[in-house]
Amino acid sequence: MIELAVRVGLGILAPAAVALALALLLHRGVKAAATDRYILATAGGVGFFFGYALMLLVPGFGQLMPASRWQWLPYIGLMSAVVGSLRPRGKLLWGLWCVLFAAAALLSCEKLAPRGEMLGLPRLASLAILAALMLSLTLLLEILPARLCGATLPAVLALVAAALMVTLLAAAVSARLAQLAGILFGVFAGCWLAALWCRLLPEAICGLIPPFVLLISGLAYVGCVDQDPPVLILLLLPAAPLAVWAAAAGPLAKLTGRAAIICQLALVAIPLAIIAAVAFFTAPPAW
Amino acid sequence: MKRLLSLVAVLAIAYSATAEPVPVAGGKVALSPNNTKINFVGTHAAPKKPDPRTGGFGKFKGEAVVDGKALKSVSVDIETESLWTEIGGRLTNHLKSADFLEVREHPTAKFVSTRIESAADGKAKITGNLTLHGQTKEVSFPATVAVTDKGLTLASEFKIDRTNWGINYEPNQVVKEVTLKIAIGEKTQLPAGQ
Numbered sequence: 001m002i003e004l005a006v007r008v009g010l011g012i013l014a015p016a017a018v019a020l021a022l023a024l025l026l027h028r029g030v031k032a033a034a035t036d037r038y039i040l041a042t043a044g045g046v047g048f049f050f051g052y053a054l055m056l057l058v059p060g061f062g063q064l065m066p067a068s069r070w071q072w073l074p075y076i077g078l079m080s081a082v083v084g085s086l087r088p089r090g091k092l093l094w095g096l097w098c099v100l101f102a103a104a105a106l107l108s109c110e111k112l113a114p115r116g117e118m119l120g121l122p123r124l125a126s127l128a129i130l131a132a133l134m135l136s137l138t139l140l141l142e143i144l145p146a147r148l149c150g151a152t153l154p155a156v157l158a159l160v161a162a163a164l165m166v167t168l169l170a171a172a173v174s175a176r177l178a179q180l181a182g183i184l185f186g187v188f189a190g191c192w193l194a195a196l197w198c199r200l201l202p203e204a205i206c207g208l209i210p211p212f213v214l215l216i217s218g219l220a221y222v223g224c225v226d227q228d229p230p231v232l233i234l235l236l237l238p239a240a241p242l243a244v245w246a247a248a249a250g251p252l253a254k255l256t257g258r259a260a261i262i263c264q265l266a267l268v269a270i271p272l273a274i275i276a277a278v279a280f281f282t283a284p285p286a287w
Numbered sequence: 288m289k290r291l292l293s294l295v296a297v298l299a300i301a302y303s304a305t306a307e308p309v310p311v312a313g314g315k316v317a318l319s320p321n322n323t324k325i326n327f328v329g330t331h332a333a334p335k336k337p338d339p340r341t342g343g344f345g346k347f348k349g350e351a352v353v354d355g356k357a358l359k360s361v362s363v364d365i366e367t368e369s370l371w372t373e374i375g376g377r378l379t380n381h382l383k384s385a386d387f388l389e390v391r392e393h394p395t396a397k398f399v400s401t402r403i404e405s406a407a408d409g410k411a412k413i414t415g416n417l418t419l420h421g422q423t424k425e426v427s428f429p430a431t432v433a434v435t436d437k438g439l440t441l442a443s444e445f446k447i448d449r450t451n452w453g454i455n456y457e458p459n460q461v462v463k464e465v466t467l468k469i470a471i472g473e474k475t476q477l478p479a480g481q
Contacts, residue, residue, distance in 0.1 A: 059455070060450070060455035068392055175456075226384050228391075284376040285376045
């Protein structure tokens with residue numbers, strides 16, 4: 001019981017507090033504008049790094065000097081904070097930003113991918129495909145209508161992180177990787193509180209998308225290829241927030257207030273629940 | 288005491304009866320799952336059924352070098368992906384995962400002896416480098432070795448502290464010490480379905 005409390009405290013609540021504190025520090029202390037992307041980009045990416053560092057207090061969790069692929073994730077978090085903070089304006093800068101993000105995604109995949117052939121493809125090809133998918137996901141989330149990029153978006157991202165944690169446990173992939181998803185859940189929840197508290201505008205909230213894509217996709221990928229056969233369904237999980245596009249037009253677009261928030265969360269929760277169920281029922285038997 | 292000695296004697300006879308000496312050719316003995324067993328036993332700190340949890344490796348190859356009646360060296364390369372457990376399923380996957388051996392990251396484990404001190408009664412102390420989880424550490428362990436006209440047999444059971452090789456997962460739940468059981472002269476037997 002004490003151990004569970006430590007894990008929830010250090011692994012979820014502390015990262016949430018760190019992310020919230022970082023966002024408040026930047027918003028109130030540095031006087032960042034409510035449109036500045038670096039508030040949540042920093043809270044997300046740097047918050048994950050500190051969340052990971054705090055978990056090192058638990059014996060046997062990991063180490064700061066990467067010795068295993070997944071131990072690069074906190075550094076990918078730092079990189080995502082830098083990329084997420086940049087605000088592309090104009091077509092040329094958008095293009096450059098895309099190239100920069102693609103390079104960051106490729107570097108992340110290179111660090112996280114095991115040696116040799118992966119998912120039936122040569123390593124380089126699979127890295128390139130994965131980086132392209134990450135870039136596509138980022139762009140599809142970045143161009144969400146402003147109405148769907150409000151304070152609910154960090155809550156949606158936190159929901160995905162929670163689902164990743166549950167799925168990694170349900171599919172019996174790795175308790176350690178599930179704990180990393182728990183840190184991400186805490187961080188995104190902290191960002192959600194910060195978005196509400198600081199009344200951040202959609203432009204600022206989009207700063208959280210690069211940390212989300214790089215970290216959640218990276219972690220899902222590590223979990224997928226860690227198993228033999230790979231748990232391919234995990235690769236679908238980071239794309240779940242795209243379900244909010246269903247509320248961009250049609251009858252769901254007319255919803256407002258709480259109904260709109262519940263609708264967005266439900267749209268994402270449904271595919272997440274299906275993914276977790278499939279992962280659970282297709283996992284090897286316990287004994 | 289007599290009963291105990293009798294039991295030891297019976298067990299020793301039982302072992303020698305199951306161990307089939309591996310033929311020596313040109314002073315060398317080729318080791319494979321057909322003539323060797325590399326098994327392990329892990330336990331939980333607090334009772335958690337089923338406990339202990341046993342397993343081993345299904346693919347490896349190695350070589351032992353003998354000089355007359357003395358074992359001179361032994362080395363073995365293990366494919367960590369071939370890890371199996373008696374209860375199989377999720378336990379096998381978990382031991383291969385990022386929580387333990389990380390077999391995608393570290394597909395091989397290796398042991399190379401550097402020194403073998405033999406005594407007259409067949410007992411020996413084997414020292415060598417064990418590479419596991421990407422890290423190499425020196426280990427020493429006792430073994431019972433017999434080199435006869437029929438070939439080589441070796442039996443050893445010893446413990447290693449897995450955290451010395453960076454396998455740090457949940458030391459408060461899963462005991463750090465893992466028992467390794469090595470038997471040259473006994474065929475690896477995988478549980479059904481593995």
